[in-house]
Amino acid sequence: MLDLTTKIGSLTLKNPIMPASGTFSEDLAQVFDLDVLGAHVTKTITREKRNGNPTPRVCEVRGSMLNSIGIPSKGVEAFIENVIPFYADFDAPLVVSVSAGSADEFVTLCEEVSVAGVDAIEVNISCPNIEEDGKAFAMRPSTTEMVMRRLRDATDLPLWAKLTPNTGETTEVAKAAEAAGADALVVSNTLLAMAIDIKTRKPKLGNLMGGLSGPAFKPIALRMAFQCAKSVDIPVIGCGGIASIEDVIEYLIAGASAVQIGTATFIEPKIMVRLIDELPNYLRSQDLTSISELIGSVRDEEAADGLVFIEAAP
């Protein structure tokens, strides 16, 4: 018997494949049975209603994309009323992604979404902290630890901290989240990037800049997932650029206990179903019987800490 299950703290997922926040919604149920997924992760919500950024909100870059969707939100009440009940019919655990501009607002929102039907909260701390200098909470260990501690006191649900690649302190931020009581890390959100139309000389995004995601981003997010897995004892969920079963395996070997699929779903809406189908074949082909044999199996034995935790390209 092949064992595809993976443990994320107190939650056991039936397989390690789940969607990334913002690239998934109830609408995908029109394409396939969402219950095949290891978990469901909703688009980040804020407490108040918000419109998000001006269009164009996406653009292509060679084989990948930039987005500046922002967080359009119908508000927490509409979310609790309409979205949470939709997922009640499924076995897969529901992970709700939340964001706020201040720690107080984060606390209130976490309390509000700690309701029946929600199995974990993904804390999108890659958003700007508007009370300080507008830098994302997850850019610094101090703000990460501060906000995660407040949230740890605010809810009994598992807390997943979603990190940003827009920092030079990846492992310090990871450790800060762990110290503050996070149950898992999601590594990572998109990388700040830009594209300009050389004919019109206009930035391709209405918001000037946006986040890089898709295959071009994978080596960066994989490096971060590896560094995080090396520096903390809580599970790491890899996220960034996954588009094939080989990508999934690479993240597991790097130390991820599960993975999230984002941009690839826009190109191939049933990709998560395909990856879940391909996992057993891969395990069999390698004479493995469980996912856990892969997790963290990277052969970096001789590498010194100085190398593992480096924050500059050699």
Next chain:
Amino acid sequence: MSISTPQMPLNSSHEAHQIFEVDCMVKSNAPVNGEYRLLKLDAPQKILDCEPGQFFHLLCPVSGNLQPYFRRPMSIYGYYPDKGELHFLYKVTGEGTAALATLQPGNSLNVLGPLGCGFDIKPDWKNLLLVARGVGLATLAPLALEARRQNKQLTAICSARSSSVLMSIDYFRNLGANVITVTDEDATSNIENLRRLIELQIAKTGVDAIYTCGSNRLLKLLQSIGRQHGIPGQIALEQQMACGIGMCQCCVRQFERNGKIVQERVCKEGPVFDLQEAIAC
């Protein structure tokens, strides 16, 4: 004006249908004039249960320098369950459509759909007016066919740069439509002349509903005529799309509803919207 966010898809009046992702075989992909191509696909029955105005999201082939990444949205030009065919009429404007143009008979094309909410024809509407320019005619073609099936009277005003790129005229004529053509070349496509032609039609036969797509100029004109005569209308709109099925929120546009500005997703609540609620941009 206050700003509010999109309606939940689940509360939408259109029932959620199944969306398919399938590989189709290209039957033909030939130019219809200097600018447009007609793509005919061999399609399984299950994806041919379409509404006029709906679209598919096409995974354009990647070859050489042409490396489109996102899918490209394309209106259904024709869906024929009897023949098992799905047709698109498109203009090559950039990387994705240039890649589409490289498809040869026998090649395969991955399509996602049918997507979005199409046009409505109310039972008591007898005289329908279609006004479209350029590739917008592609979007209105299946509507004309459906109107014919329902025995409606149809007038189609077709606008283009020149008579050589006027498309689908025979298509509309064969459906028994009263076809009026206007072109920039003949200086007949200007707003004043269009207004005159439409007013004439209203006076002659009456018009129960107006259908259009795309152009801001047409939108403003038709909104004004619609308001003046109390004629309802629908418009098919475009916006850049990533997912095409409602997940990513990149395709929103603003609409004015009950004095409020609301945002809706073109791929999900649209691409067909109420003519008066649309905002020219």
